[in-house]
Every structure is written in C-alpha cells, then in structure tokens.
Amino acid sequence: MTHHRLAFGGDYNPEQWPEDVWHEDVRLMREAGVTMVSVGIFSWALLEPAPGTYDFGWLDRVIDLLHENGIAVDLGTPTVAPPKWFYTAHPDALPVTADGNRLHFGSRGAICHSNQAYRAAAARITEQLARRYGTHEAVALWHVHNEYGVPVSACYCESCAAHFRRWLTATYETVDHVNHAWGTAFWGQRYASFEEIDPPRTTPTVGNPAQQLDYKRFADATLRENFLRERDILHRLAPGIPVTTNFMTALSQCDSIDYWAWGREVDLVTNDHYLITDGRRTHVNLAMAADLTRSVAGGAPWLLLEHSTSGVNWQPRNPAKAPGQMARNSLSHVARGSEGAMFFQWRQSRRGAEKFHSSMVPHGGTDTKVWREVCELGAALVDLAPVKDTRTVADAAVLWDWHSWWAQNLPWRPSEDHDARERADTFYEALYDRHLTVDFAHPEADLSAYPLVVVPALYLATEAAALNVREYVANGGTLVVSYFSGIVDEHDAVHEGPYPGAFRDVLGLTVEEFSPLPAGESVRLGAPDGSELTGDVWTEFVVPRGAEPVWTYEDGLAAGRPAITRHTYGEGTAWYVSTRLSAAGLDPVLAAAAADARIAPRPELPRDVELVTRTGETGTYLFAINHTGDEAKVPLPAPGTELLTGRPATGVLPVPAGAVRVVRLEA
CATH class of the missing domain: 3.40.50.880 (Class I glutamine amidotransferase (GATase) domain)
Structure with missing residues (x-):
C-alpha cells in the first residue's frame, strides 16, 4: 500500500445506493478518518451487463470521488459472483456436489473452478479492470475474488474429474504411483489407468481416505490456479500495485484452504475475522486468528481486511458488541501485526441476505453508539501510526x-x-x-x-x-x-x-x-x-x-x-x-x-489482560489490552509515552476496564 497511515475503512458498495448518497458517504468517511475502502467485489453484473459489453461509468465516478477526497481504493475483481447471463450460457459452470446435485444461481461463490468458460470470463473482466484502472492514483491495492473456499471449495462434475486426472498425472506421473500412495489394494480399488479415476463422490460406505485427502489438495490447488491467473494479469497490466485476496484463517471459519501455500502467492496477506459467539472467550480466538495470519505472512505486515463493528447476521444468535469491544477487537489485531482495521461494510444494506449485518454507518445513522465508536477508532489509528511497519514479537x-x-x-x-x-x-x-x-x-x-x-x-x-x-x-x-x-x-x-x-x-x-x-x-x-x-x-x-x-x-x-x-x-x-x-x-x-525452555515467568496479570509487543525502526511498542470489567495494573519493563493519551508512562501502567493502552518504550 502506498499511503503511510494505518488502514481504516471497509467494503464500500455504492451500487446499492442512489448517487446522491455517495457524496454523503464520502463526507462521513472524512469525518470518521477513513483512509481506504474496498470497491467492486460483487459488481460483475453491473460492470459487464451483457457478454463483452462493459459499463465503467459509475465506477469511474466513484473512484474519482474517493480520490478527490483523499481516500484510497482496494479495487476488487468481481469474479466471486458471475452474472446470470453467464450461467444461462454456461450452466455447467455451476458446481456439483459429491451426491451429484448441481447447485443453482442466486447466492455467491456458486462456481466450478475447473470450468474453462468461467476461467476465460474471469480473466477477461480482470483484464478490462486492470487496463482501465491500473494507473489510477487512487488504487492502492487489488482485491482478487472474495474469500476463496467459502461457501464452495470443491466441485465433483465431469470437468473437475478430467482436471483431477490431469493433476494426478502431474503429481504422480504413473497410475502405479497413485495405486501405491492410495493403498488401492485395500477393498479391491486398484486402477489400471488415470482415465478410470473419478473424484471421491458419494459411495455406499466410507471411501478411500487417501483419495479424499488428495482431492482436498486438488480443490485447493484449483482455486489457487484461478487466483494466480488473475494476479498475473494485474501484475502485468498494473505493475507496482500489490495484489491480495482476503483469507479466513480463523480455524472455525474456513477449513478448505492451505494458507501456508497461499501466503507465498499474495503480495500482502489480508484476513477476514468474525467472532464466533458460542459462549467461549471470543477475544482468545480473535488473538489466535491474528497470530495465525501474521504467521502465514511470515511475520511481515498484513492487514485485517474485514471484521464487524458489532453483531453479524449468519449465526444462530447474533449479539451486539459491548461498548468499547469494537476498539479492543480492532487494536488486538493491530497489536498482533495488522497494519490497520477494515470492516464489512461501510453502510448497512437495506436489502439482501446481509442487511442485518452491522456496518460502520448503521441503519440508525450517525446518532448511534456504533458510529461514535467508529469515529473514536479512526482517531486512535491516527495516533498509532508510528507502529506501522513494526513487527510483533513472539515467545x-x-x-x-x-x-x-x-x-x-x-x-x-x-x-x-x-x-x-x-x-x-x-x-x-x-x-x-x-x-x-x-x-x-x-x-x-x-x-x-x-x-x-x-x-x-x-x-x-x-x-x-x-x-x-x-x-x-x-x-x-x-x-x-x-x-x-x-x-x-x-x-x-x-x-x-x-x-x-x-x-x-x-x-x-x-x-x-x-x-x-x-x-x-x-x-x-x-x-x-x-x-x-x-x-x-x-x-x-x-x-x-x-x-x-x-x-x-x-x-x-x-x-x-x-x-x-x-x-x-x-x-x-x-x-x-x-x-x-x-x-x-x-x-x-x-x-x-x-x-x-528458560522462558522467564510473565508479570502477574489478571486473566484476559493481553500484553503484546511490536518493535521496529521507529521503536518498541507495548500493547496492553484489558478484556476484563476491572482496571488492570500493568508493570512496564521501561518508561515511555502512552500513544492514545499522550501521557508519560512509568512503573505501573493503569489500564481501565475494557480499554487499550499502547506505550512507546524508551530504549
């Protein structure tokens, strides 16, 4: 990313609103301190309303308006949601389940990633976007597709069967090697040629586990092939702009992607994280997801590209976040290496499946707790700009x-x-x-x-x-x-x-x-x-x-x-x-x-008080995050300055209930 501030903003879907709302959006973005928004992720049907017919006028106006107001753009390739006209022409691009049922249009991510028509159409729309916006000064980041592996990671159609056989040939070279690796002597499953091998579709009882494991590898590799195709187009036509796709590393949210492999292919690791409110300590899972994302990035800077300002809409019960919780969630990610805090989404939708998902601008408007906390968080991220490009220290x-x-x-x-x-x-x-x-x-x-x-x-x-x-x-x-x-x-x-x-x-x-x-x-x-x-x-x-x-x-x-x-x-x-x-x-x-291991005992701290350190050329920063209902006393290893209040800090740092304090320690 080209700007020098921590990123703050969210998914922006102006196509859901009349144009007169766009100017109000940008005014509010500036009021909140927004630095970047993600645009165009689900817009294929508007950008290409008919095969080969493109309409970029509305997107031109949006990107120009954002740029005029100093807001960077994370520009999406909309390949997670092909238009209806595409499926009408290519119904075989819809995925097939292991039971043989073909899924239907009307949601998102309904894609057979082995389908050649889909691959060609995705490459074309990506190339059109890259040619038009690859030199636009507003574009700070390219956002390919959306949450690969969610909700469909594997398809079992005949196109995938043929693709699987090609993958097996490249991986094993001979069918005898496949037979050995899969142990096909068990239950008489031996294959005489690659052409005999199908995907692990539904069988009368348990199928071959080694075959199922390889199919998971194949499905992951197929998704990655399609990402790489779009990435390489963007690298060629928009050089110098980093390319990412949003991961979901939280172990409870996506189990079909090998993020170690994916982390090597993106220019910037980004992640989406949503609290699973099942009665457990949600902040612990959040910390775990952030640590895992940083690790996938090899310890390098990464970015929280989506999380929620308050409740989500897709769990059995979707409670609101408590006062101050949004800031704690956001700054815990920053403590663990994120270069900012982005949300889904900017303005809460009035229609569609996610209309009850919280946003930066809620249905209730600006006279709400959520909006006030959004503005407070935007100001806090300005104060925390010195931590940018530092790295989290692990034990x-x-x-x-x-x-x-x-x-x-x-x-x-x-x-x-x-x-x-x-x-x-x-x-x-x-x-x-x-x-x-x-x-x-x-x-x-x-x-x-x-x-x-x-x-x-x-x-x-x-x-x-x-x-x-x-x-x-x-x-x-x-x-x-x-x-x-x-x-x-x-x-x-x-x-x-x-x-x-x-x-x-x-x-x-x-x-x-x-x-x-x-x-x-x-x-x-x-x-x-x-x-x-x-x-x-x-x-x-x-x-x-x-x-x-x-x-x-x-x-x-x-x-x-x-x-x-x-x-x-x-x-x-x-x-x-x-x-x-x-x-x-x-x-x-x-x-x-x-x-x-000779790890020295940590300071006596209450349960649910986090201490995390980031360090780099600009200094060493101690994050103290208090998830409890009582003030915590945190012993400091050295004196320093508290960035969010500007006060000197020495000896013992008081951290109010539910608050975050960040101290730049003196050398």
Missing part, C-alpha cells in the same frame, strides 16, 4: 498444518470426540493465559528462533517434519506434543513401527494402543508431588523408552501407566501429553515446559 511457536487437519477429519478415526481444531484452540488458550505471544509454524519450517514449540494436533507428519522436530530438540529446543500426533505420512499411511510413528524417537516412548474414552467419561492423573489432573476423550497405553513419567493414570484402562512424560533428547527436552486436558489442566505442563 513460542505452535505447529499447524492444514493437510494434517484435512486428514484427521476424514471418517473412521479412533474417536469422533477428538477434534484437531479443538486441541489447537485449547493449547493456544493455555499459552494465551500464560501471557505468551504465539507464532504458528509449518511443521517443516525453521524452528530455531523459538525456545518452546507446541504440537497440539499433527496426525499427519511427513518424514521431513519428523527430522525437523528431532533436530530442533537435539539442538536445545523444548517440545510439547499432544496425543494422536505423528501417526501417518502425507498419504494417510500409518508410519511403519509403533505409534507415535514420526515422533517416537524424540519423545522417547511408544504407544501400544489407543484407548479412547466413552462419551462423558474422564480419568484422573497423579504426580509424585501430589498434583492431580483430569483428562477425557482419549487415553493411551504408553511405554517409556527413555522418557520419564511425570503424571500417571490413576484409573481407567491405562491405570498405572504414564500419562504425561518428559524426555531428554540431545540438548533439549520433549514432553508428551497422552490424554485430553483442558486449558487449565495444560497450564502446569506448559509451566514446566516453559521452565525447560
């Missing part, structure tokens, strides 16, 4: 891999109660409650910068990942691994030898057998020092092979066996947790591991 890493998640979610695993995402959430929550800032890392990434690495759920682990983890611990790192990790390779084939396969050497143990618990049952764990823990969902028959038992099962089928172990491996240590513990139950385990 530990969590290993995460979307391919492993896909594989673990396939049918017929030892317990349906074991959920990889739940384990990631819970381990993250335990680290959060210890006031540790987390990077996420691919299992094959360089881990040497982290004193502590946590593996909450890595069912699928490649040989390269196993070697990487062993070298990390041997060189002095501290590792914590949760159960049912390291079990299979990249083809969902069980690693040869005893469980836990890829990790048994570094953990210094084997597992004779999994012993998942019946629903509602739990087990007690005890330690020599008298401490007790409670596990549920899962137990294992663990056999130490050099590891030291720390907690032992007190009851259940595994009674008397090790439950949690510690193993010295080279210069480092590796911990293993063989049952499901709550975040509170994990705390003493992580405390012991943190001590092994």
Whole structure:
C-alpha cells in the first residue's frame, strides 16, 4: 500500500445506493478518518451487463470521488459472483456436489473452478479492470475474488474429474504411483489407468481416505490456479500495485484452504475475522486468528481486511458488541501485526441476505453508539501510526498444518470426540493465559528462533517434519506434543513401527494402543508431588523408552501407566501429553515446559489482560489490552509515552476496564 497511515475503512458498495448518497458517504468517511475502502467485489453484473459489453461509468465516478477526497481504493475483481447471463450460457459452470446435485444461481461463490468458460470470463473482466484502472492514483491495492473456499471449495462434475486426472498425472506421473500412495489394494480399488479415476463422490460406505485427502489438495490447488491467473494479469497490466485476496484463517471459519501455500502467492496477506459467539472467550480466538495470519505472512505486515463493528447476521444468535469491544477487537489485531482495521461494510444494506449485518454507518445513522465508536477508532489509528511497519514479537511457536487437519477429519478415526481444531484452540488458550505471544509454524519450517514449540494436533507428519522436530530438540529446543500426533505420512499411511510413528524417537516412548474414552467419561492423573489432573476423550497405553513419567493414570484402562512424560533428547527436552486436558489442566505442563525452555515467568496479570509487543525502526511498542470489567495494573519493563493519551508512562501502567493502552518504550 502506498499511503503511510494505518488502514481504516471497509467494503464500500455504492451500487446499492442512489448517487446522491455517495457524496454523503464520502463526507462521513472524512469525518470518521477513513483512509481506504474496498470497491467492486460483487459488481460483475453491473460492470459487464451483457457478454463483452462493459459499463465503467459509475465506477469511474466513484473512484474519482474517493480520490478527490483523499481516500484510497482496494479495487476488487468481481469474479466471486458471475452474472446470470453467464450461467444461462454456461450452466455447467455451476458446481456439483459429491451426491451429484448441481447447485443453482442466486447466492455467491456458486462456481466450478475447473470450468474453462468461467476461467476465460474471469480473466477477461480482470483484464478490462486492470487496463482501465491500473494507473489510477487512487488504487492502492487489488482485491482478487472474495474469500476463496467459502461457501464452495470443491466441485465433483465431469470437468473437475478430467482436471483431477490431469493433476494426478502431474503429481504422480504413473497410475502405479497413485495405486501405491492410495493403498488401492485395500477393498479391491486398484486402477489400471488415470482415465478410470473419478473424484471421491458419494459411495455406499466410507471411501478411500487417501483419495479424499488428495482431492482436498486438488480443490485447493484449483482455486489457487484461478487466483494466480488473475494476479498475473494485474501484475502485468498494473505493475507496482500489490495484489491480495482476503483469507479466513480463523480455524472455525474456513477449513478448505492451505494458507501456508497461499501466503507465498499474495503480495500482502489480508484476513477476514468474525467472532464466533458460542459462549467461549471470543477475544482468545480473535488473538489466535491474528497470530495465525501474521504467521502465514511470515511475520511481515498484513492487514485485517474485514471484521464487524458489532453483531453479524449468519449465526444462530447474533449479539451486539459491548461498548468499547469494537476498539479492543480492532487494536488486538493491530497489536498482533495488522497494519490497520477494515470492516464489512461501510453502510448497512437495506436489502439482501446481509442487511442485518452491522456496518460502520448503521441503519440508525450517525446518532448511534456504533458510529461514535467508529469515529473514536479512526482517531486512535491516527495516533498509532508510528507502529506501522513494526513487527510483533513472539515467545513460542505452535505447529499447524492444514493437510494434517484435512486428514484427521476424514471418517473412521479412533474417536469422533477428538477434534484437531479443538486441541489447537485449547493449547493456544493455555499459552494465551500464560501471557505468551504465539507464532504458528509449518511443521517443516525453521524452528530455531523459538525456545518452546507446541504440537497440539499433527496426525499427519511427513518424514521431513519428523527430522525437523528431532533436530530442533537435539539442538536445545523444548517440545510439547499432544496425543494422536505423528501417526501417518502425507498419504494417510500409518508410519511403519509403533505409534507415535514420526515422533517416537524424540519423545522417547511408544504407544501400544489407543484407548479412547466413552462419551462423558474422564480419568484422573497423579504426580509424585501430589498434583492431580483430569483428562477425557482419549487415553493411551504408553511405554517409556527413555522418557520419564511425570503424571500417571490413576484409573481407567491405562491405570498405572504414564500419562504425561518428559524426555531428554540431545540438548533439549520433549514432553508428551497422552490424554485430553483442558486449558487449565495444560497450564502446569506448559509451566514446566516453559521452565525447560528458560522462558522467564510473565508479570502477574489478571486473566484476559493481553500484553503484546511490536518493535521496529521507529521503536518498541507495548500493547496492553484489558478484556476484563476491572482496571488492570500493568508493570512496564521501561518508561515511555502512552500513544492514545499522550501521557508519560512509568512503573505501573493503569489500564481501565475494557480499554487499550499502547506505550512507546524508551530504549
């Protein structure tokens, strides 16, 4: 992005309003301090009302009006919503489910991404936009498509079948290699040629899990092919303007995209985040999503491109945000690396499926809590401009891999109660409650910068990942691994030898057998020092092979066996947790591991008070975010200046209930 302020604004859909409203919009944008808006994301039917007939007049006027008022444009390619005339001409571009049902027009994202007519039409509209606006001074960012993988990530039509066969040929070269990777000797599934292979459509009972896993890879790669085609057009015709597409890294919101792969292809990582109001601590999931997004960006600057000013409209219950919560949500993203805070959307719609989704300008207008808080947030982001281009400092890493998640979610695993995402959430929550800032890392990434690495759920682990983890611990790192990790390779084939396969050497143990618990049952764990823990969902028959038992099962089928172990491996240590513990139950385990990692204890802080640091050429900035209803006292490591109030800060920083304070620390 070319401007030097933190980004502030939202999706702007002027086509939903008469032109006389546009001037009022721009006046209010300036009043609120808006720096950038996203335009044109769902406008294909207006920009190309008939095949090959283009109407850019209204978009010209909008972009010029924004530019005249100093507001930058994130310009969308509208390829998430092809016009009705396109589907009338190409009904085969509508996606087909695994059951063979073709979906219909009337929503968004109803696309077969293997369809050649769609690909050609998407390239044409993208080229038209790039030629017209590629040199316009207002355009600071290109926004390709919208939320790839939502709501349709995979299609099972004949076009996809042919495309899948081509992908398999490029990936495996021979059908014999496919047969080996998929284990097609099981249930007599062997293929004589690539032409015999179909997508994993609905079968009488469970289908081939390796085939299903590869189809997820294929579907993700197909979406990415289409992004790259549009990106390359924009790079060619609008050089110098970064290209992005909005991710949805929150693990509960999109499970079909390998964001490690996508993060390498965008010029700027951007993310959409919406609170899941299911009774859990929503700010913890928000922090996790922000940390994951920053990690996908390789620690580089990224941008929160969408979140909500208040309630959303697509959950069973959609509560409003409490006073001050919008600022806390926004600034928590900034603390964790975002270069601003953008929303969906600018003006609340009067029609359509999202008319009850909150916005920057609500139905109630400017005499509302939401609008007043929008203006306050705009002013705060001006004060926080010095943090731009600084980087968030992490204390530990969590290993995460979307391919492993896909594989673990396939049918017929030892317990349906074991959920990889739940384990990631819970381990993250335990680290959060210890006031540790987390990077996420691919299992094959360089881990040497982290004193502590946590593996909450890595069912699928490649040989390269196993070697990487062993070298990390041997060189002095501290590792914590949760159960049912390291079990299979990249083809969902069980690693040869005893469980836990890829990790048994570094953990210094084997597992004779999994012993998942019946629903509602739990087990007690005890330690020599008298401490007790409670596990549920899962137990294992663990056999130490050099590891030291720390907690032992007190009851259940595994009674008397090790439950949690510690193993010295080279210069480092590796911990293993063989049952499901709550975040509170994990705390003493992580405390012991943190001590092994020589992570100094954090200041005594109330639960739900975040401390996050960003640092760079302009200085070091400490964000203190108070999610509680009481004032918090935060000890400062050095004196400084509080950016939002301008006051000097030294010793102990008072952070009012529900407030955020940001201190530029003196060197």
